[in-house]
Amino acid sequence: MKISQKGLYALQAMMVLTRRHTQGAIRIRDIAYEENLPEKFLELILLEMKNARIVESVRGAKGGYRLRRAPSEIRLSEIIRLIDGPLAPFGDADSLRVLIDRDAEHSALYKVFLEVRDAAARILENTTLADLIRRGPAGRSHPKAINRRTSDRKTSKKKKPEPTVLPMVAR
Amino acid sequence: MKISQKGLYALQAMMVLTRRHTQGAIRIRDIAYEENLPEKFLELILLEMKNARIVESVRGAKGGYRLRRAPSEIRLSEIIRLIDGPLAPFGDADSLRVLIDRDAEHSALYKVFLEVRDAAARILENTTLADLIRRGPAGRSHPKAINRRTSDRKTSKKKKPEPTVLPMVAR
DNA sequence: TATAATGCCTATTGATCAAATAGGAATTGT
DNA sequence: ACAATTCCTATTTGATCAATAGGCATTATA
Numbered sequence: 001m002k003i004s005q006k007g008l009y010a011l012q013a014m015m016v017l018t019r020r021h022t023q024g025a026i027r028i029r030d031i032a033y034e035e036n037l038p039e040k041f042l043e044l045i046l047l048e049m050k051n052a053r054i055v056e057s058v059r060g061a062k063g064g065y066r067l068r069r070a071p072s073e074i075r076l077s078e079i080i081r082l083i084d085g086p087l088a089p090f091g092d093a094d095s096l097r098v099l100i101d102r103d104a105e106h107s108a109l110y111k112v113f114l115e116v117r118d119a120a121a122r123i124l125e126n127t128t129l130a131d132l133i134r135r136g137p138a139g140r141s142h143p144k145a146i147n148r149r150t151s152d153r154k155t156s157k158k159k160k161p162e163p164t165v166l167p168m169v170a171r
Numbered sequence: 172m173k174i175s176q177k178g179l180y181a182l183q184a185m186m187v188l189t190r191r192h193t194q195g196a197i198r199i200r201d202i203a204y205e206e207n208l209p210e211k212f213l214e215l216i217l218l219e220m221k222n223a224r225i226v227e228s229v230r231g232a233k234g235g236y237r238l239r240r241a242p243s244e245i246r247l248s249e250i251i252r253l254i255d256g257p258l259a260p261f262g263d264a265d266s267l268r269v270l271i272d273r274d275a276e277h278s279a280l281y282k283v284f285l286e287v288r289d290a291a292a293r294i295l296e297n298t299t300l301a302d303l304i305r306r307g308p309a310g311r312s313h314p315k316a317i318n319r320r321t322s323d324r325k326t327s328k329k330k331k332p333e334p335t336v337l338p339m340v341a342r
Numbered sequence: 343t344a345t346a347a348t349g350c351c352t353a354t355t356g357a358t359c360a361a362a363t364a365g366g367a368a369t370t371g372t
Numbered sequence: 373a374c375a376a377t378t379c380c381t382a383t384t385t386g387a388t389c390a391a392t393a394g395g396c397a398t399t400a401t402a
Contacts, residue, residue, distance in 0.1 A: 002173040003261040003284070005390065011280055027348075041391055047350070060399025061347040076283065089291070090174040108307030109182055112247065112298055113174070119290035120260070127283055136279030176361065198377075212362055218379070231370025232376040343402100350397070359388075368379070 001120055007083040009037050010045050014079060017055065018071040018129040025057070025064030045083070052082050071133065077124035087124060088117035172291055178254040180208050181216050185250060188226065189242040189300040196228070196235030216254070223253050242304065248295035258295060259288035 003011075012035045020026055028046060032039040046065050049055045056068045067074065077087065086092035090113050091099070099110045174182075183206045191197055199217060203210040217236050220226045227239045238245065248258065257263035261284050262270070270281045 001260050001287075004388095008261060012277065015277075015280070029348090038391060040393075043349075044351095044391090050349095057349060058399090059349050059397075061345095062400055063348045063398080065349090089172055090179060104309035105307065106183065106186075107309050108303045109186065111306070112294065112303070115294050116172075116291050119294060120287050123283065123286050123290060132279045132283070135282070136276065138275035138278050175359095200377090209362060211364075214378080215362090215380095221378095228378060229370090230368080230378050232374095233371055234369080234377045236378090345402085346400090348397100348399080351395090353393085355390100355392075357389080357391105360386085361384100362386105363384075364382085366380090368377100370375100370377080372374090372376100 001080070001087045001089060001117075002084060003080060004084050006041070006045060007080055009035075009042060010049065010079055010083045011076065012037065013042060013045065014049075014054075014067075014074070014129055015132055017065060017067050018074075018133050021067050021071060025062070025066050027064040031065070049079070049082065054078065054082070067129075070130070072128050072130035074129045075125050076127045076129075076132075077121060080124060086117075087120045089113055093117055093121075172251070172258045172260060172288075173255060174251060175255050177212070177216060178251055180206075180213060181220065181250055181254045182247065183208065184213060184216065185220075185225075185238075185245070185300055186303055188236060188238050189245075189304050192238050192242060196233070196237050198235040202236070220250070220253065225249065225253070238300075241301070243299050243301035245300045246296050247298045247300075247303075248292060251295060257288075258291045260284055264288055264292075 013031050016031045016034055017026060028043050029039060031037070031046075032042045046055065046057070050057050050065070053068055054074060055065050057063065057065050081087065088096055090096070090110075093114065096110050096114045096117065100107045100114065103110070184202050187202045187205055188197060199214050200210060202208070202217075203213045217226060217228070221228050221236070224239055225245060226236050228234065228236050252258065259267055261267070261281075264285065267281050267285045267288065271278045271285065274281070
């Protein structure tokens with residue numbers, strides 16, 4: 001499974017909609033600005049996610065996009081599958097299972113592929129947009145439940161660090 | 172991480188070289204025939220794996236390819252990285268770590284990507300060509316250790332308990 | 343009701359990559 | 373000498389990726 005630039009954009013956009021999901025419809029332009037994404041490209045992505053019923057739109061002036069479900073009900077796997085296809089590193093889970101059954105010579109290999117897929121699926125199916133927002137920004141991955149109470153609002157700083165554009169090194 | 176057709180071909184070819192790794196140099200044509208792979212394409216793949224010192228070649232008449240190391244010392248991760256690049260679903264492990272440090276707004280997301288990479292790496296680093304051959308064809312993934320002794324037929328001379336790292340990751 | 347603001351939709355582009363094919367040069371066994 | 377083989381570089385074809393473009397449809401509001 002490869003997550004494309006487009007897939008990353010989609011996930012970033014969904015994080016914005018999650019953070020602001022009490023604020024009604026958010027304009028494409030605002031999302032694009034906030035995350036530094038190409039506006040027209042983002043438009044296509046949002047449209048695709050609307051058709052997949054992950055988000056919904058409000059048309060016309062004062063229009064925009066909002067989540068169609070609670071952030072805790074939207075899994076990263078759903079977004080990634082939509083934009084970038086199956087989680088399996090080769091083919092998809094179903095065709096791998098068929099190959100394991102029908103192609104005895106290579107079943108050991110396909111079984112490993114399926115293991116990899118299952119591992120990725122386990123993570124991505126169990127991480128929701130709500131999880132991402134709760135953890136970040138720069139949050140520790142797995143906050144101790146016992147310490148939840150200590151997250152004192154007085155000490156919480158809404159740090160707005162400069163929208164740093166980072167060089168994304170491929171490869 | 173996406174495994175391409177080329178990557179699959181590479182892995183298939185390596186499995187052939189593993190099965191026949193006592194037989195000296197194997198011709199490209201034989202591998203291609205045995206696995207039904209496009210011969211000229213396979214040639215390029217083998218060349219690439221030779222340059223990466225995973226296999227070695229014998230030139231001229233009676234030439235061919237053979238593994239350069241024991242099958243138990245060749246991990247699937249090595250082959251896949253060579254042909255298809257990093258195991259991470261986005262970028263590579265190093266750049267993900269940099270992003271987690273430097274891009275606070277998205278660190279939660281990149282952490283998930285890194286988790287996925289680590290899960291794939293755990294499987295692919297711990298599966299060797301020897302493992303694949305021992306398991307297949309159509310073999311069950313996790314043979315009972317208790318039954319290993321029953322496999323001593325007269326024809327089997329291999330009593331070598333290869334120091335292979337074995338099945339991991341509970342289901 | 344006119345207008346501006348927005349999303350909807352389809353098409354197009356340029357760059358890159360994937361999968362293969364081609365063909366001659368170099369090397370080696372017989 | 374010759375045939376069998378790998379080595380190496382180039383080319384091709386089609387698909388995919390990332391992005392841009394522009395007109396249409398819908399809606400709030402002045």
